[in-house]
Amino acid sequence: MLEVKNLNTYYNNVQILWDVSLQIGEGEIVALLGANGAGKTTLLNSLTGLVRPAAGSVAFLGQEITNLPTNEIVELGIAYLPEGGRLFPDMTVQENLELGSYLKNSWKIRNKRLEEVYSIFPRLKERRKQLAKTLSGGERQMLAMGRCLMSGPKMCFFDELSYGLAPKLVKESFAMLKTLRDHGITIFMIEQNVNQSLEIADRAYVLENGRIALEGTSEELLKSDHVRKAYLGL
Ligand SMILES: Nc1ncnc2c1ncn2[C@@H]1O[C@H](COP(=O)(O)OP(=O)(O)OP(=O)(O)O)[C@@H](O)[C@H]1O
């Protein structure tokens, strides 16, 4: 579904990503793991047109999307939830969701998507008139994911969904990713939380200093000496 080949990205004259290649198949949950500053967010930004890679290519469903503007990439079916979620605290649940839908979409499409999101997360429907800032942590995560779904994506990128969350909420949020996958959405998750990510991902890549250092199924990575020593403290 997504094919990234030899991506190289620089900020000013400093090279951040070095020949990054990866593939994600339809229906997979794939994790990109790495420490602070490894280049994870830079990679997502390079895939979504927010940063221009200097070399390499990105194809989505067989179509070259390298250097397309972000709004066109979103329209092709990729949604991106940035670090921190970015909800509008003083707006209601429903208003937050509506903002996730493109202005150029008709109200008909928007209402259809809203009903889809509410069928995936019935809790959001119950709370649709509540202000986002009064939601529980788990409900906020649902709302952030629901807003991504309003663009009608086939694939979602999540940048550190677990950041700053208590372990119980991390578990709940990751379980929601499985729910999305069960609704046909392919997931690419960027995480520092190696242990819990490998529990739910099918496969993972490890990014170190802007290079893919390791890749494999979650099972393989959990057994890898390098992952155990460097990321799991075992
Ligand atoms: N706009 C920018 N201009 C210059 N350097 C940047 C810019 N954005 C990021 N960097 C640098 O690029 C490197 C990779 O940053 P990036 O945000 O991709 O890391 P990350 O893996 O997402 O880290 P974290 O887990 O802390 O979010 C860092 O050294 C960072 O300081």
Ligand SMILES: [Mg+2]
């Ligand atoms: Mg980051």
